[in-house]
Amino acid sequence: MLNCCVDLEEVKKIGITLTTFVCLALCQGLDVTYHLGQESSIDDFRQAVRSSCISNSSDDDNKNNKTQRNEFLVVSYSRKTLGQTGSGHFSPVAAYDETSDSVLILDTARFKYGTHWVSLQLLFDAMLPIDPATTKSRGYILISHDGVSENKESHLPISILFRSSKSQNFVRKQYKSFLSERGGCCKPIEFQDVLRYWTKDGNDNLFVWNILSPQLCRKSEEEEQNFNNLLSLIKRLLSDVPDVPKQLMSLQNTFTKDKKCCEKSSSISVAEAIYVIYLASLRKDQRKEILFADSVSDPEFTKNQLLDEAALVHIALNVSDME
Secondary structure (H helix, E strand, O other): OHHHOOOHHHHHHHOOOHHHHHHHHHHOOOEEEEEEHHHOOHHHHHHHHHHHHOOOHHHHHOOOOOOOOOEEEEEEEEHHHHOOOOOEEEEEEEEEEOOOOEEEEOOOOOOOOOOEEEEHHHHHHHOOOEEOOOOEEOEEEEEEOOOOOOOHHHOOOOOOOEEOOHHHHHHHHHHHHHHHHOOHHHOOOOHHHHHHHHOOOOOOOOHHHHOOEEOOOOOOHHHHHHHHHHHHHHHHHHHOOOOOOHHHHHOEOOOOOOOOOOOOOOOOEHHHHHHHHHHHOOOHHHHHHHHOOOOOOOOHHHHHHHHHHHHHHHHHHHHHHOO
């Protein structure tokens, strides 16, 4: 999912913005909370530093508990404010000294500056200048990978069905607008509505491949079996949907094999891809209601994987308009 937010060649040339960093973190399955400097305060920032750098007694008591939250703080700041050359930079905050009210920042281009301590006030000030690329200030991001964030749906595994790229963002934005016009996820959309959208009312049955691309690589027998089980579940769910054109059940996109890592391409039909998008267009509880109905007897692991696949597409839609 790395390419869902930015083209990698573009990153090499111009770097990334704060919102792109957040988008990438979400697409990698991290729990993310971010704050613009201009919308925050020094006290808010200090609390975020304390949250990520200082353990309390309950943390120490539960350090062997696997559900303990491990939160990391990353700051996006202007080097110029710190008296350094260069412009914007991202650094993780490694430690906090309460006596001096200073933080230790890492990943600082050590060939020029090395890891160093900086006053918390100065670092906060360095987040306030406007980034010309976004016309907003820089800021700070709290990230974790333990599923305890309020945005639990961002905590996701890697898709075994689809890939996503930055070039597909415009199409995702358009579909997100389509859903909003229909009342969003609060008003359940029908499968036939999604089908008509992604086939352009039957005029372009391959249009769906403008938003999704099947995964190319499955390296083990277990991965192959999981993939096949997932498709079998989708096929069974589709069999309960009336008026699905038969040609869409067999119509697939043809992808060139990747000689570096792939022995064969994924075989996913247009109808199967559209069904995953349909699930992604629903609320999470509505997806569960469909997949965990009494009539669906597939293994729970497979049903949960399909929930995850839909959630990944849902997140890609949500971050499509992050600027």
